Amino acid sequence: MAFQSEDLSTPELKIGFYRIFLLLAGILYPVWGFAFEAWVPGIQDDKLGRLVIGAICLFFFGLSYILPRVARHTELIFSFLGWIMTTHYFVLLYQNHVHSTYAMGMFVTIFAIGACLNRRRVLLAYSVYVVLLSGLIYFIDTDFVRPIFLMGVVTTVVVTYLAAADRLVSLNKLREDEEAIRREKMRTDLILNSTDEGIYCLDKTGKTTFINEAAARIIGWEPEEFVGKLEHDVLHHTKEDGRPFGTAKCPIFQTFTGGVSRHVNDELFWRRDGSYFPVEYTSTPLKEGYEVVGAVVTFRDISKRRESEASLKKLSNVVQQTAEAVVITDRDGVIEYVNPTFEQLTGFSAQEAVGQNPRLLKSGRHPKVFYERFWKTILNGDVYRGIFINKKKSGEIYYEEQTVTPLRNEQGDITHFVSTSHDFTDRIKAEQALQMANEKLRVQSNDLIKTNEGIRTLYRELKKSHEDLKVLQNQLVQAEKLQSIGRLAAGVAHEVKNPLNILVQQIDYLSDLIPKKDKEAAKVLEEMEEAVDRASTIISELLDFSRMSELDLKKVSLMEVMDSTLTLLEPQLKTAKINLKKEYDKRLPKVNLDANRMQQVFINLMMNAIHATEPGSALTIRLFPRTLNRFEPFVGRRREDIFSIGDDVAVIEIEDAGTGISEENMPKIFDPFFTTKREKGGTGLGLSVVKNILDLHHATIELINNQNGKGAKAVIMIKLDAHSKS
Structure with a gap:
């Protein structure tokens, strides 16, 4: 009125x-x-x-x-x-x-x-x-x-x-009452719009009667557009897997019916643009007397929290599963955390270690000044690296190589220390054995260098070691599976490497003692050194062959990997006067692979091509995508086929103009230790390593002689996944 x-x-x-x-x-x-x-x-x-x-x-x-x-x-x-x-x-x-x-x-x-x-x-x-x-x-x-x-x-x-x-x-x-109400409403609106939390109100039919600026910003609506809409139909209608979320199971609607507040942290809200985000919300009933007339919902977007939790979980998994023993202590050295590797290494369980001091591992083998120097280093904020002689729960003495890093808070104060360590006992024992062998060698060296017969004896021992290595190679060739070959190769490398290291030291020692005029002895030592170098090369390739169990897969550009390889091989290409041709298809997407391993494949194949090519000849490299549309080697419905019709693959071709591969050698070309260039230093492991790396990538390789009879071509195919194609 x-x-x-x-x-x-x-x-x-x-x-x-x-x-x-x-x-x-x-x-x-x-x-x-x-x-x-x-x-x-x-x-x-x-x-x-x-x-x-x-x-x-x-x-x-x-x-x-x-x-x-x-x-x-x-x-x-x-x-x-x-x-x-x-x-x-x-x-x-x-x-x-x-x-x-x-x-x-x-x-x-x-x-x-x-x-x-x-x-x-x-x-x-x-x-x-x-x-x-x-x-x-x-x-x-x-x-x-x-x-x-x-x-x-x-x-x-x-x-x-x-x-x-x-x-x-x-x-x-x-007028005064209305002014007071107006001021109170302004204060309330200011408070509601100043908070970072989203807040909106519903009537008992589920329609929105109020929404603050933070909520509107989070869900992508203007406040005046959202007011009056059914909240569930706009924000809360669908689960993450696409199934509809009915109001009967909606905690917000249950607030109306039950009149009880609900707190939820594992559901989704949907934005205006169709995207969704994880949400934590509390739904509180609005009452007039004893009647529920609506609800107030406060919520926050917890996307960043979920990402942080995922990162922390990933970090926790890394710490839990790492091969290093990890110990975290406070500034006073009280243990707050140990990982499972620590439990396996020391025999102490986490329950036994947490709350204790690292002194529970003390062996008594270190002097007091050792620990004083250790604490002085880490309390100054520096990283300490060293060898500790500790004692397991069983009383067994062991060596561990340990790195202790101080942790600082936002103010720069040291609050914790993190220790990572691994068992160093085997290496210490090996070094001790080597020292004993060197001592024995020094005692006997005078007798060995007095006569050529002593040198010949040493040479015979080296020759025998070389023959033993050949026997072990033959054993590897007879292995039925590449996995068994890898384990045997690692064992061979480990057993042979230490004696070879001793022989290298002996040769260097004898070279200094033998007079330069004794040409016969000098020649024998030179032959011994060449034999040791050859054995070392074989061992290095054996180790490469045995370490093909894990890949570090990342999305990388094949063109960048190939160009990086060519940069490494630039001196060899110039020396051989190779005419390099590159044919790259720019449409080729990135591929999920281990770049270092794939570079090893390219180096082996191109070194073979360089050795097989006359100076001035061409070496052609092609990179392009391809859709498989016919049956061919490795393509089909057979169990042994890698690809199917319709698959998209990346193709790498390395073609030389050399002598090609004989039909007799073609079936054996990927066998371990098979080589036609042993007199030139070939070990026969290069192509075996290539095949093993590509098998781990679920990729294929085929060596084909050119139709014109000049040279051969290596064809590699790697499958492109759906993400790579897009």
Whole structure:
């Protein structure tokens, strides 16, 4: 209603009083017209029809202001008629000498009723008063009544003033209350929009009634667009696997039905663009009395937390599964964590070690100054690396190579130490054995160098070792599986490498002692050195052959790997005067492979091509993608086939213009230790290593002689996965 305005000084409130005045004037116009007719004969000239029309005009004029959304032109018409009729009424009263007391009484009555419009109990009394007063004046015209009427008018003025004052006080109080509510709402909105957490409110039908700026920003909606929408249909409708998430199982809807708060940290919310994010939310019921009328939901995007948790879990798995023993202590050396490798190495369980000091491993083999130097280093913030002689739970003494690193907090203070270590006992024992052998060699060296017979004896021992190595090679060739060959190769390398190291030292030692004039002895030593170098080469390739169990797979560019290989081989290519041709297809995507291993493949194949090519000949390298569309070697439905029809592969071709491969040697070309260039230093392991690396990549290699009879071509195919193609 018009009286509900906020401020007496506003145009709305003034218009409100004016509208009510006109409305009441229209209602009371005919009543007071008949009342004044008793004393003013001239007013009888104002026809009844004119009174009625004026009253109707004024009534509808006031009503047009009170009713909402009245057309502008209608309001103007009623305003015009209202002003005409009001002016006519005042002129009529003045012309007929109507006593101002009566006119004032009429308008005072109008204002009194208007001031009490919102006080229903008082309004009824005033209505009765107006009717009775009008009738009394109409029927009674005596000198006794008029003073009484004047007293009533005065009383009416006083009551009207008091009612208006009361109304003004009420309006001021209402204005203050509304201002307090407005300020409180501003503070509430400021708080809700300042938080980083998303907050939104729902009614009991699930429609959104409020959403703060943080929530709107997170889900990608404008606040005014989201309000009024069904929250579940927009945010919470589908699970991560694509299955619909019904409201019956929705914890937010269960808040309505159960009236109990719910906290969830393993669900998803969906953004406006169709993406989703993991969310942690709390749904709290809104109650009016004992009735649940809605819910307040506070939530946060926990994507970064999930990523951090995944990274921490990955890091934890690395620490848990590493081959190194890991120990974490506080600044005072109290153990807070040990990994399973520590338990296996020392025999102490995590429960036994945590809370203890690393002194539980102390063997008593180190002097006090050793530990003082150790603590001084790490407390200064430096990394300590050294060999510790420790004691296992069983009492067994062991050596470990240990690295201790200080950890600092954000202020730069050392808070923890991390130790990584591994068992060093075997190496220490081997070094001790080598020292004993060297000592024995020094004792016997004088006898060995006195005669050529001693040198020949040493040479025979070297030759025997070389023959033993050949026997072991033959054993490897007879192995049934590459895995068995790898284990045997590692064993051979380990068993032969130490004696060879001793022989190298002996040869160097003898070379310094034998006179330069003794050409026969010098020749024997030179032959011995060449034999040792050849044996070392074989051992290195054996170790390469035996270490083909794991790959470090990453998405890499084959073109970059090939160019890096060619850079390494640039001196050999220039020496051999090779005419290098590169044919790269730029559409070739990145491939999931071990770049270092694949570079080893390329080096072996290109070194073979260089050795087989005459100076000035061409060496062509091709890289391109291909879709397999026909049956060929390695392609088909057989169990042994690597690829299927329709697969996309990366193709690497290395083509030389050399002598090619004989039909006799073609079936044996990938056999370990098979070589046609043993007199030139070939070991026969290069292509075996190539085949083994490609097998680990689930790739294929085929060696083909060129149709023109000049040279051969190595063709490698590696499967492209769906991600590589895209």
